Amino acid sequence: MPLLVRAGAFLPRAPYVASTAHYRTDTLNVRYYADSTVPESSFTLYDDDGKSAQVKQLGNYESISFAGLLGRAQAVVQVRSSGYGYAGSPVWRTVNLEIPRVMAAPTAVLIDGQTVPATDWQYNPAEQTVLVHFLLDEKPVRVTIQGLRLNERLSSPAPEVLTLEAPSNRSFGGRTELRYTLHAPGSYPLRIRTAAGQVVRTFEAQQQAAGVHSVVWDGTNDQGQPVPNGVYTAEMQEQHQRLVLLRE
Numbered sequence: 001m002p003l004l005v006r007a008g009a010f011l012p013r014a015p016y017v018a019s020t021a022h023y024r025t026d027t028l029n030v031r032y033y034a035d036s037t038v039p040e041s042s043f044t045l046y047d048d049d050g051k052s053a054q055v056k057q058l059g060n061y062e063s064i065s066f067a068g069l070l071g072r073a074q075a076v077v078q079v080r081s082s083g084y085g086y087a088g089s090p091v092w093r094t095v096n097l098e099i100p101r102v103m104a105a106p107t108a109v110l111i112d113g114q115t116v117p118a119t120d121w122q123y124n125p126a127e128q129t130v131l132v133h134f135l136l137d138e139k140p141v142r143v144t145i146q147g148l149r150l151n152e153r154l155s156s157p158a159p160e161v162l163t164l165e166a167p168s169n170r171s172f173g174g175r176t177e178l179r180y181t182l183h184a185p186g187s188y189p190l191r192i193r194t195a196a197g198q199v200v201r202t203f204e205a206q207q208q209a210a211g212v213h214s215v216v217w218d219g220t221n222d223q224g225q226p227v228p229n230g231v232y233t234a235e236m237q238e239q240h241q242r243l244v245l246l247r248e
Contacts, residue, residue, distance in 0.1 A: 061085075190205065
């Protein structure tokens with residue numbers, strides 16, 4: 001499915017986790033969709049411990065605000081943390097700020113007015129993205145990207161190479177068939193993960209033609225031993241299907 005994003009938006013992203021219990025905000029991956037039609041934009045990320053009640057009333061939370069200012073061949077992003085925090089909140093965070101649709105490497109990147117060495121930020125010409133890393137604590141951080149050339153022409157997103165279909169039996173006691181459709185020839189592993197994200201079984205695929213394929217999982221790990229009853233996830237190319245193993 002295409003990702004529809006408002007021009008000028010900040011989009012926080014996180015790696016896949018099987019449970020919100022494993023979600024952490026010590027690393028923030030944020031995309032800034034800079035656009036000439038939106039010279040100013042902002043976004044606020046709310047964060048708490050994910051389990052306590054009345055955090056709003058007690059003030060046990062943090063707000064992380066992102067403000068973007070886009071001018072002629074330059075973008076300025078200011079990031080600020082506010083609030084009282086909560087037990088176990090990160091003392092500081094690693095922020096990976098990504099700007100897509102950049103036609104060429106910027107002339108300079110500055111953090112709080114200091115030039116960042118070219119080794120500490122990256123430009124990917126194949127994906128047309130600029131990636132800047134920095135640390136955030138209680139002090140605001142100001143990132144300036146000079147010589148920014150945006151490619152604002154509309155383009156079609158790259159199609160998915162496969163579709164992980166629904167299994168033959170989502171809840172099973174013996175075996176289930178895991179089906180997937182390749183939209184082009186290729187070779188992609190299929191992994192079974194526990195609810196904690198641990199890989200227990202990997203099906204290494206050989207080069208396969210486009211079309212419908214399947215593997216059968218009998219509830220064993222890579223060593224052929226039965227795994228405990230519980231919730232598992234079939235994962236392939238960042239697509240997921242939930243499985244429930246219930247042996248008698």
